Every structure is written in structure tokens, then in C-alpha cells.
Amino acid sequence: xxxxxxxxxxxxxxxxxxxxxxxxxxxxxxxxxxxxxxxxxxxxxxxxxxxxxxxxxxxxxxxxxxxxxxxxxxxxxxxxxxxxxxxxxxxxxxxxxxxxxxxxxxxxxxxxxxxxxxxxxxxxxxxxxxxxxxxxxxxxxxxxxxxxxxxxxxxxxxxxxxxxxxxxxxxxxxxxxxxxxxxxxxxxxxxxxxxxxxxxxxxxxxxxxxxxxxxxxxxxxxxxxxxxxxxxxxxxxxxxxxxxxxxxxxxxxxxxxxxxxxxxxxxxxxxxxxxxxxxxxxxxxxxxxxxxxxxxxxxxxxxxxxxxxxxxxxxxxxxxxxxxxxxxxxxxxxxxxxxxxxxxxxxxxxxxxxxxxxxxxxxxxxxxxxxxxxxxxxxxxxxxxxxxxxxxxxxxxxxxxxxxxxxxxxxxxxxxxxxxxxxxxxxxxxxxxxxxxxxxxxxxxxxxxxxxxxxxxxxxxxxxxxxxxxxxxxxxxxxxxxxxxxxxxxxxxxx
Numbered sequence: 001x002x003x004x005x006x007x008x009x010x011x012x013x014x015x016x017x018x019x020x021x022x023x024x025x026x027x028x029x030x031x032x033x034x035x036x037x038x039x040x041x042x043x044x045x046x047x048x049x050x051x052x053x054x055x056x057x058x059x060x061x062x063x064x065x066x067x068x069x070x071x072x073x074x075x076x077x078x079x080x081x082x083x084x085x086x087x088x089x090x091x092x093x094x095x096x097x098x099x100x101x102x103x104x105x106x107x108x109x110x111x112x113x114x115x116x117x118x119x120x121x122x123x124x125x126x127x128x129x130x131x132x133x134x135x136x137x138x139x140x141x142x143x144x145x146x147x148x149x150x151x152x153x154x155x156x157x158x159x160x161x162x163x164x165x166x167x168x169x170x171x172x173x174x175x176x177x178x179x180x181x182x183x184x185x186x187x188x189x190x191x192x193x194x195x196x197x198x199x200x201x202x203x204x205x206x207x208x209x210x211x212x213x214x215x216x217x218x219x220x221x222x223x224x225x226x227x228x229x230x231x232x233x234x235x236x237x238x239x240x241x242x243x244x245x246x247x248x249x250x251x252x253x254x255x256x257x258x259x260x261x262x263x264x265x266x267x268x269x270x271x272x273x274x275x276x277x278x279x280x281x282x283x284x285x286x287x288x289x290x291x292x293x294x295x296x297x298x299x300x301x302x303x304x305x306x307x308x309x310x311x312x313x314x315x316x317x318x319x320x321x322x323x324x325x326x327x328x329x330x331x332x333x334x335x336x337x338x339x340x341x342x343x344x345x346x347x348x349x350x351x352x353x354x355x356x357x358x359x360x361x362x363x364x365x366x367x368x369x370x371x372x373x374x375x376x377x378x379x380x381x382x383x384x385x386x387x388x389x390x391x392x393x394x395x396x397x398x399x400x401x402x403x404x405x406x407x408x409x410x411x412x413x414x415x416x417x418x419x420x421x422x423x424x425x426x427x428x429x430x431x432x433x434x435x436x437x438x439x440x441x442x443x444x445x446x447x448x449x450x451x452x453x454x455x456x457x458x459x460x461x462x463x464x465x466x467x468x469x470x471x472x473x474x475x476x477x478x479x480x481x482x483x484x485x486x487x488x489x490x491x492x493x494x495x
Contacts, residue, residue, distance in 0.1 A: 028096035031110050032060040032130070036090045044150030047136065048443075048469050049451045055147035056133045058090025060098055062110050064117065064127035067160065074162040076193075076305070077155070080106040080132040081148075081170030081177045088134045098132050104284035105171060107132050116289050121305040128301075131155055138173050143207070145184035148177065152191060164310035166191060169300075171198035171283040172233075179241070182220050183211030186402045189218025194307040196223040196300065198283040201233035204241055212244035216251030217400050221307045223255040225286040225296070227275035250398075255303070257296055259285065270294045314339040315363070315391045315399065318370065322387050322404035325461030329377040329406055331387060338367040345390040349403075350381050355388065363391070380408050384419060405464055406430075415488050416481045419464070422493035427452075427469045429490070431481060432462045439483035443469060443492075446476055458483075469494070 028034075036058045037045075045054040064075065085101040088094030098107050109115045110130060119126050133151055135144070156163055170178040175197035182189045183204065204211040215222065222245065226238035235258070242254045259282060262274035272285045272295045288295045291302070298306070320333040331346065341363030347355040364371050377387070388403035407417055407430035419428045431439055436459045443452040452467050467479075472494050479490045 028099055029060065029111060032062045032099075032107055032132075034058065034060055034092045034095040036092070036095075042150050042154045044153075045147050047147070048467075048472060050136075053089075053136045055135055055137075055144055056090075056151050057088070057136050058095050059131050059133040060095055060107055062107075062115075062128075062130035063159075064129065066127070067129070069160060071160065074160045075129045076126055076165035076167065077129040077131060077159070077161045078106060078167045078169065078304070079152070079155075080130060081168075081174030082107070082132060082134070083171055084138060084173035086134060086174075087137060089136070090134055095134055098134060102171060102283060104281075104287060106130060106169070106287050109287060109289070114289060116301060119301045119305060121302055126305055129159060129161060131159075135177070138177070143180055143184070144177060145181045145188055148181045149188055149191070163191075164308045165193050165305075166309075167194050167196075167304045167307075168192045169196040169198075169286075171286065172201065172280065174198075175200040176202035179211070180208065182218070182222070183208045183214050186214055186218045186400070189215060189220045190309065192220055193309050194221040194223070194304050196225070196286060196304075197238070198225050198286040199230060199233055199280050200224065200226070200238055200241070203237050204244065212241060213248060215241075215245050216248035219250075219252050219399070221252045221255075223257070223286075223303060225257040225259065225282045227259045227261075227279040227282055229261055229275055229279045230282075232280040257285065272296065314393050314397070315341050317389075317391075317401055320389060320401060320404065322406050323459070323461045323463060324380065324406050324408055327380075327408075329380040329385075329387065329408075330461075331373075331375040331377070331404075333373050333389060335364075335367070335371045335373075336369075338364050338371065340393040340395065341365060341367075342392050342394045344373065345392060346375055347388050347390060348377070348381070349386040349388075351384040353386055353403075355386070355403075358387075380406065382408050407462060407464070409462075415486050416479070416490055418479065418490055418492055421490075422495045423469075424495050427467045427472075427479065427492060427494075428464060429467070429479060429481075430462050430464050431458055431486070433458045433460060433483065433486065435460060435484070437484045437486075439465075439481055439486060441465060441467060442480045443467060443472070444478050444480065446478070451477070 039054050045056055047055050082098045083102055086097045088097050168178050178195055179200050179202040182192055182195045224238045226235050228235045242256045245251050245254050259275045272288050285296055287300050291299055315335055316337040318334045318336045323330050343363050344361045346358045348358040349355040361373055385406050386403040389401045391399050415432050417430045438455055439458050440455045442450055444450050451472055452469050456465050474494050477492050479492050481488045
């Protein structure tokens with residue numbers, strides 16, 4: 001049977017189109033691997049109010065030579081958050097935007113042979129894993145720390161990553177996402193060995209007023225690169241972050257490369273030390289692999305390798321909970337590593353968050369196995385109160401952990417109480433149960449549309465839950481809770 005000439009031409013055209021798509025992808029990535037991340041793959045990656053898409057929808061992956069997923073060797077990881085123009089749906093073609101949107105960004109450098117295969121630091125050879133996630137959208141109010149934290153947890157479970165050497169970096173909008181993460185909580189900051197920012201646009205006064213204090217308390221090493229004449233994101237944003245972090249005692253002093261316009265007559269070979277023609281474009285300077293005098297020294301790779309969480313944290317805290325039960329507050333915490341640990345000081349505060357010493361528990365000194373600690377406050381404060389741990393080693397050095405919040409309603413029978421109403425970026429509520437159970441919480445608007453939903457396992461007593469509602473529009477909502485013998489509805493207001 002003969003095939004009509006028109007059909008042959010159509011098949012040839014389809015074949016050419018198919019292979020041209022394959023060829024375009026081959027030209028996009030030769031060394032990095034594109035991977036789509038289907039919705040629901042990463043727990044905690046959902047966008048409140050968006051039932052269609054998760055926040056991170058795919059990523060580009062780079063593994064060094066010799067990487068073996070079945071071996072025990074672990075590698076430092078660079079997580080590069082790209083700029084606003086690299087948003088996409090995580091498909092292989094959309095992931096190419098990560099390369100094309102930012103010349104001289106880390107993925108672009110990898111594809112153009114500008115990325116070092118091996119970096120020697122203090123006599124040790126290191127090779128990096130590089131992951132560059134593609135986010136679905138980046139809109140007001142600009143808080144996606146929960147989703148990025150979920151991604152970090154997920155990649156640590158998927159790849160041979162050294163958890164003490166997680167290096168987080170971004171440029172432009174990507175720098176803002178990085179800053180949002182490390183300044184959102186002490187726990188988040190302490191997951192990161194170092195964070196760097198090319199032209200950050202995230203103004204702490206507008207978006208994270210307590211951010212500098214959090215970065216300081218978490219001990220995050222930071223590096224800001226910003227052009228003084230940046231017309232997209234003013235240099236005052238970086239100036240303010242640096243000065244405010246430095247204002248806190250014990251903070252790791254930020255490294256700040258404040259680039260000036262290139263003077264007339266300076267050779268192009270020195271351009272990495274100055275602003276570029278587009279003053280917002282600082283990432284060629286930040287990510288340059290050069291180790292010469294006409295580049296920022298130490299360079300990105302050597303600066304990161306100076307920092308490791310294992311070196312900076314004498315005590316690694318696995319878990320810390322506070323629970324109200326039978327009129328008493330029970331604190332429970334677990335450590336996985338202790339070095340030179342003298343004691344934990346337990347501090348308490350009322351709603352004003354003015355902490356004072358409550359008690360102390362002796363540490364284990366040196367330990368490489370899990371250690372379990374407990375403390376009971378027999379006379380807790382009424383209503384809202386806070387508890388936090390301050391770890392002190394034998395040299396007098398201290399590290400402070402995130403505070404836990406408790407509601408003591410004095411025997412009132414209310415099953416669900418909101419701690420702050422109206423709220424802004426976080427909706428926190430307390431639920432009281434008389435037996436262990438699953439409790440479902442949801443937030444719906446006055447038209448019945450569901451914006452957030454979580455299910456939590458609650459043990460006996462009163463526990464705090466936090467709903468992911470940072471992207472909720474302003475308005476009036478209903479917080480609903482349901483469980484075994486629990487059915488509560490509370491009106492809440494988002495400012």
C-alpha cells in the first residue's frame with residue numbers, strides 16, 4: 001500500500017519538529033539535568049489558596065563527577081534561587097528559563113564551563129552538588145519560607161548532601177526568596193551554612209521587621225553584593241540589612257561587597273569589582289570562579305567553604321516542644337550532638353515577650369547519641385506565654401533557640417483559641433484535646449472557598465498549630481476545626 005505524498009510530507013515535518021525540540025533542550029542543558037516535580041511530591045510545598053500548583057514545580061540538577069547515589073559519601077550543596085524571569089511550570093522547556101534569564105548565574109556558568117569541578121579549601125578537595133528550583137510564581141506578600149524549607153527537607157532525603165554544608169544563594173528576586181527564608185525563623189537560619197545575595201530587593205522594614213534579629217540569633221554567615229546606583233532595588237535595602245544585623249551582639253558580621261560605578265579608564269579586566277552597565281546585575285561578580293586580584297576575594301566557593309553548621313553549632317537540637325496539660329507546661333527536647341555543653345537555661349515570658357530565667361538543666365558535656373530532656377513548669381503564667389532554651393557551653397558561649405508559645409486559658413472549656421486576631425502573615429491557634437487524635441483545620445472565606453487546610457496529630461492537652469496563610473488576601477475568614485468531639489468555628493481577620 002502506498003502512502004500519499006501529503007502524508008509523507010506531514011510525517012517528515014512532525015519528525016523535524018520533534019527533533020528540533022530535542023535539539024533545543026540539548027542546547028539548553030548539557031551538564032545539568034531537568035526534572036519536573038509533580039504536585040504533591042514535596043509535603044509542605046503547596047501554595048495557600050492555589051489548588052492547582054505547588055510553589056516549586058521543578059529544578060535543574062548538577063552532580064559532580066564520581067557522584068554515586070548508592071555510596072555513603074556526601075557532598076556540599078549549592079541551592080541557587082533564580083530571578084523573577086525564570087518562573088515556570090517545571091517542564092523541561094520552562095526549566096531552560098533558569099539558564100536564559102540570568103547570564104553568569106550559577107546554572108549558566110555550569111553550562112558555559114565557568115564552574116569549578118573541584119575546589120580545594122584548607123587542604124581538602126570539595127565537589128558541589130548544585131540544585132536550582134523553579135518556582136511557580138512570586139507575588140505579594142512575598143513569603144514562601146515554608147515551601148522553601150519543605151524543598152530543603154526533600155532534597156536532603158533524595159540526594160547525598162552533607163547537611164552541615166547547605167549553601168543558599170540567589171540573585172534579584174531569588175535573593176529576596178533566600179532572605180525571606182533565613183530571616184523567617186531561627187530554625188530556618190540554622191539549617192543553612194551560609195547565605196549570599198546578589199541585589200536583594202527584600203526590605204526588612206516592610207516585609208520582615210524582626211528579620212535582622214533572627215539572622216543574628218541564628219548565626220547565619222551572610223554575603224551581600226549590591227551596586228550603589230542600582231535603580232531596581234536601592235542600595236539602602238542591603239545597607240539596612242547589614243547595619244541592623246551588625247547591631248546585635250554576637251551576630252556573624254555580614255560580608256558586604258558594595259560596588260561603585262566603574263571609573264573612567266579602569267580596564268574591562270577589572271569590571272568584576274564595579275557596577276555593570278545594568279546596575280542591578282551583580283551576579284557576575286558574586287558567582288565568578290576567579291581567584292585573581294581583579295575579582296572579589298575570597299570568591300564565592302572559597303567563602304562558602306569557610307562555613308559549616310557542624311563547626312558553628314556545638315549542640316544540634318532535633319526537637320523542642322511545649323505542651324499544657326493538667327494545668328502544667330511540659331517542655332521536651334532532644335539533642336543529637338553535644339560538644340562542651342554545660343547547660344540549658346529555660347526562659348519564660350508573658351505576652352510582652354520579655355524573657356527572664358526560669359530554671360536550668362545540666363547538659364551532657366560531650367555526646368554523639370540522642371539525649372532527651374524534660375522540664376515541667378508547675379505554675380505557668382495565664383493566657384499567652386513563651387518558653388525558650390538558651391544553650392551555654394563551658395566557655396560561656398551561648399546559642400538561643402526559637403521560642404514556643406503556650407495558651408493557658410485557666411480551665412476555660414474553649415477547644416480552639418486564636419492567639420493573634422487580626423493577624424498578618426501567620427495564623428496561630430491553640431487546640432485542647434482530652435485524648436490523642438487527628439484534628440483537621442481549614443480556613444474558608446465568607447463565600448465558602450477553602451484557602452488552607454492541614455491535619456495535625458494532637459496529643460492530650462493544649463497544643464499550638466500554625467496554618468500556612470501568608471499569601472491570604474486581606475479580609476474576614478472562618479477558622480474551622482473538627483475532630484473526635486471537636487467542632488469549632490472562629491472568625492478571624494487578615495490585615
